Amino acid sequence: MAHLRSWINLRIASFDPAWPQPYGALPGMALEVRDGRIERLLPMAEWSATPGVEVIDGEGRWLTPGLIDCHTHLVWGGDRAADFERRLQGATYAEVAAAGGGIRSTVAATRAASEQGLFDAAEPRLRALLAEGVTCVEIKSGYGLDAEHELKQLRVARRLGRELPVRVRSTLLAAHAVPVEFAGNADGYIDLVCSTILPAAAEAGLADAVDLFCENVGFSLAQSRRVFERARELGLPLKGHVEQLSHQGGARLVAEFAGLSADHVEYLDAADIAALAAAGTVAVLLPGAFLFLNETRKPPVAALRAAGVPLAVSTDLNPGTSPFASLRLMGNLACCLFGLTPEEALAGMTREAARALGLDDCGMIRAGLRADFALWDIEHPAQLVYEPLTPRLWRRVLGGEVV
Structure with missing residues (x-):
């Protein structure tokens, strides 16, 4: 049986060149993961809960690639x-x-x-x-x-x-x-x-x-x-x-x-x-x-x-x-x-x-790639390098699983 999970209320720094704005930023987003891969990204206005699918609320946190x-x-x-x-x-x-x-x-x-x-x-x-x-x-x-x-x-x-x-x-x-x-x-x-x-x-x-x-x-x-x-x-x-x-x-x-x-x-x-x-x-x-x-x-x-x-x-x-x-x-x-x-x-x-590393299945937040990502307690992605020794990690996700 396919394993599904929805992450909601996210600000996503996708680092995907398909999105030309700084950091490939996508505010107000949901992310759906199936069997360890990102299935789709969609605005929260278009997202609705699916019965039986686990939902994790990011509460406005930033999500980046791992x-x-x-x-x-x-x-x-x-x-x-x-x-x-x-x-x-x-x-x-x-x-x-x-x-x-x-x-x-x-x-x-x-x-x-x-x-x-x-x-x-x-x-x-x-x-x-x-x-x-x-x-x-x-x-x-x-x-x-x-x-x-x-x-x-x-x-x-x-x-x-x-x-x-x-x-x-x-x-x-x-x-x-x-x-x-x-x-x-x-x-x-x-x-x-x-x-x-x-x-x-x-x-x-x-x-x-x-x-x-x-x-x-x-x-x-x-x-x-x-x-x-x-x-x-x-x-x-x-x-x-x-x-x-x-x-x-x-x-x-x-x-x-x-x-x-x-x-x-x-x-x-x-x-x-x-x-x-x-x-x-x-x-x-x-x-x-x-x-x-x-x-x-x-x-x-x-x-x-x-x-x-x-x-x-x-x-x-x-x-x-x-x-x-x-x-x-x-x-x-x-x-x-x-x-x-x-x-x-x-x-x-x-x-x-x-x-x-010759890897084409990670490094960005994009449909089809591995669900390897991190969620952060920050107000802007630049904080991750601005104050590098302050712990900011909220969740680390590997292959769709919180680890």
């Missing part, structure tokens, strides 16, 4: 608080690494942790996001750096999606850094990624996409191309950490492979922007890392906007450069640091974040 965090490294072992202290005392990245910190310390802690230990550490981070109205989250690997432990991270990500009320997309980020056993032999490690780790993740069905770190402290353009070519052979969508600290040409490589997203993108040039626009690739802005690392080179938001490149916003939640389990805070920082409008920031946490 928030989507499209770039996280949420599963990791250990912490990097000591690194944070050392950096504030003036230590360089190299000095932090020499003292036993840096990404290698996270890799060691992640490898040493059990799957249960990683799950237990990740769960409160994820619950913090859910409390902000997040209904979908991407979780990357990248702290295992061998087949056994990369797959371990991905299994934990999948389990989080099974055991918590959230939709999880998992991304293989094996080409994140060179592990200690391949020190001085990055090409050898890329051989392992392409020959062993990528096929193992694909065969196990653990990866929804493949990511990499193309950077002067990461992997070269040629090494990145090898990873993308192998991922494409395996039928996996692509994305990249690119142009964060320098210009390496990674964004154009992502565009060449029709990648879902190019992430960070502080050092984009005009040709990169044109390539992203032509490919329909989303630019994912990560203001948490920008803030935490005290960077000064901002993403070229005005040029991206003018070129029509979709702009997503995400937490980049990770232990080393963005330990912030708050997507609404990232929306605020995207406005204050990068110059987005509140509407752009919220679209970047819903509609454009869905695009960055």
Whole structure:
């Protein structure tokens, strides 16, 4: 039997481009949900109760799509608080690494942790996001750096999606850094990624996409191309950490492979922007890392906007450069640091974040899409990023069910 539910007396911020008014706003609305999907939106003046159908009165509250965090490294072992202290005392990245910190310390802690230990550490981070109205989250690997432990991270990500009320997309980020056993032999490690780790993740069905770190402290353009070519052979969508600290040409490589997203993108040039626009690739802005690392080179938001490149916003939640389990805070920082409008920031946490994950069934309030949405005790959608640390969530709905 079909399951029906009506939500009434709503102000809907649909973020649907079919409605040209700011936020795609639709006041005085009702929303009908059938079997986990939005069946129709209609003005309250046209709505009438159907016998036997549950009705939930929104009492004039705002309803938005569920928030989507499209770039996280949420599963990791250990912490990097000591690194944070050392950096504030003036230590360089190299000095932090020499003292036993840096990404290698996270890799060691992640490898040493059990799957249960990683799950237990990740769960409160994820619950913090859910409390902000997040209904979908991407979780990357990248702290295992061998087949056994990369797959371990991905299994934990999948389990989080099974055991918590959230939709999880998992991304293989094996080409994140060179592990200690391949020190001085990055090409050898890329051989392992392409020959062993990528096929193992694909065969196990653990990866929804493949990511990499193309950077002067990461992997070269040629090494990145090898990873993308192998991922494409395996039928996996692509994305990249690119142009964060320098210009390496990674964004154009992502565009060449029709990648879902190019992430960070502080050092984009005009040709990169044109390539992203032509490919329909989303630019994912990560203001948490920008803030935490005290960077000064901002993403070229005005040029991206003018070129029509979709702009997503995400937490980049990770232990080393963005330990912030708050997507609404990232929306605020995207406005204050990068110059987005509140509407752009919220679209970047819903509609454009869905695009960055290759999802076409969520991110807007539109008939036919999944009934993943949030209801808020606010007077205007801009409040969600204006005062990001004030709890405003009234109800979070996943697949039509209040969770």
